[in-house]
Amino acid sequence: MESDQLLIRRAIDGDERALRQLWSQYAPRIDAVVKRLAGDPDLAADIAQDVWIQIFRALKTYRGDAQFATWAHRIAVNRTLNALRKVRRLAKVEIDIEEDSVSVEMDSDRSFVAASIEEAAKKLPDGARTVFLLHDVEGYTHEDIAKELGITPGASKSQLFKARAKLRRLLAHLVDHLPATSRAHVAPAS
Amino acid sequence: MSHLHPERLAALADGEPTAAEATHLSSCSSCAHEIAAHRRLLMLAWQERETLSAPLATWSTLAESLRSEGLLRDKAGVSHGGGSGRCVGPRSPWWLQVAAAVVLLAGGFGIGRLAPAVMGEQTASAGQPAENTRLASNTDTTVTFHSTAEAISVLQRAERDYRMAMMYLAGQDTITPVADDPAIYRARLAALDEMAGVALDAVHQAPQDPMMNRYYLTTLGARDATLRQLGERLPENVQLVGF
Numbered sequence: 001m002e003s004d005q006l007l008i009r010r011a012i013d014g015d016e017r018a019l020r021q022l023w024s025q026y027a028p029r030i031d032a033v034v035k036r037l038a039g040d041p042d043l044a045a046d047i048a049q050d051v052w053i054q055i056f057r058a059l060k061t062y063r064g065d066a067q068f069a070t071w072a073h074r075i076a077v078n079r080t081l082n083a084l085r086k087v088r089r090l091a092k093v094e095i096d097i098e099e100d101s102v103s104v105e106m107d108s109d110r111s112f113v114a115a116s117i118e119e120a121a122k123k124l125p126d127g128a129r130t131v132f133l134l135h136d137v138e139g140y141t142h143e144d145i146a147k148e149l150g151i152t153p154g155a156s157k158s159q160l161f162k163a164r165a166k167l168r169r170l171l172a173h174l175v176d177h178l179p180a181t182s183r184a185h186v187a188p189a190s
Numbered sequence: 191m192s193h194l195h196p197e198r199l200a201a202l203a204d205g206e207p208t209a210a211e212a213t214h215l216s217s218c219s220s221c222a223h224e225i226a227a228h229r230r231l232l233m234l235a236w237q238e239r240e241t242l243s244a245p246l247a248t249w250s251t252l253a254e255s256l257r258s259e260g261l262l263r264d265k266a267g268v269s270h271g272g273g274s275g276r277c278v279g280p281r282s283p284w285w286l287q288v289a290a291a292v293v294l295l296a297g298g299f300g301i302g303r304l305a306p307a308v309m310g311e312q313t314a315s316a317g318q319p320a321e322n323t324r325l326a327s328n329t330d331t332t333v334t335f336h337s338t339a340e341a342i343s344v345l346q347r348a349e350r351d352y353r354m355a356m357m358y359l360a361g362q363d364t365i366t367p368v369a370d371d372p373a374i375y376r377a378r379l380a381a382l383d384e385m386a387g388v389a390l391d392a393v394h395q396a397p398q399d400p401m402m403n404r405y406y407l408t409t410l411g412a413r414d415a416t417l418r419q420l421g422e423r424l425p426e427n428v429q430l431v432g433f
Contacts (some may be wrong), residue, residue: 014263032243048246136235164200173232
């Protein structure tokens with residue numbers, strides 16, 4: 001098996017087989033990140049091509065400090081967020097998430113049963129969804145997220161906790177196995 | 191002290207409670223339960239990162255763009271198809287990588303015996319460069335791991351891939367008679383719920399045991415798949431609102 005370093009050197013030289021091999025090896029993971037952040041499959045397909053061009057364009061700057069997958073993942077996230085900004089999906093990070101902890105049973109999503117995190121996350125406003133995906137799924141810190149989205153770390157935390165609170169309800173069937181009578185959790189109004 | 195606010199409970203999934211909150215949590219099962227649910231949500235989110243996707247673009251389209259960018263060099267003797275090089279041909283397609291992950295899974299469960307010791311190692315080695323490279327087995331010289339944590343990570347990914355592959359194959363199965371009766375799926379869901387309950391009890395007894403957590407999450411994955419299958423088999427005018 002050829003090492004990534006050798007492969008990358010050949011890819012920098014424009015060797016098609018090396019470029020294709022890198023793409024073939026890392027596309028399942030990189031494209032999954034793009035798909036997750038974009039939310040929309042068609043939009044994700046458009047962005048993915050741009051992401052890969054950017055990764056190959058930046059290959060010369062790859063110094064091997066981090067694993068190639070980590071380095072490429074970073075570019076994918078950054079490029080995807082830029083692309084989303086262009087289509088105005090992230091023009092404004094939404095603050096309100098309509099979280100009403102007291103009237104859980106009155107929530108409009110009461111009848112919504114999400115089968116997965118990905119599906120449930122689509123119910124979140126774009127800003128909160130992006131913060132949740134970046135922090136809890138992609139492993140970014142609040143400081144990193146703040147830089148990427150142009151918000152404060154505090155705002156990132158606030159968005160994250162709102163997002164988690166809503167997801168916890170949407171995915172109750174996956175994370176909560178106590179009897180229904182134990183599920184009602186009434187907190188003080190904020 | 192009254193119950194903690196839902197957003198505060200969400201924050202405590204991976205945060206430290208204040209002294210007052212800790213006192214409250216020690217006596218309030220409802221709030222403690224909420225935090226436990228949030229931690230399970232975090233685990234699901236973490237697993238989401240291991241999701242693989244079929245490539246969103248084709249190589250021919252991408253290659254065309256790379257050529258126009260001057261990033262792909264036309265070279266005499268190198269076919270543009272690039273698919274038949276003997277020494278450095280493209281790696282297996284994504285679906286074959288997934289299948290390979292399933293093969294990894296077959297031998298991977300043995301690693302579970304190392305699990306209790308691994309948690310400490312994961313903490314100790316986090317963020318540090320790998321120093322010891324271990325072979326997956328004495329005879330396998332192609333799959334190497336730089337740490338036990340890395341091997342566990344691969345194992346977890348393989349498990350997820352396995353579930354995805356099983357779901358896909360279940361959808362492609364044209365030989366086995368497909369059950370259209372939603373009652374079958376409801377019965378399976380009920381059984382999986384019981385299994386999840388047992389697995390969850392095990393997690394409560396050994397919360398740090400990755401093997402128990404894995405069984406629990408795998409059961410949830412199967413439940414997930416069944417829920418989808420049930421939803422697909424309900425009449426169009428019937429919506430699945432809960433189970």
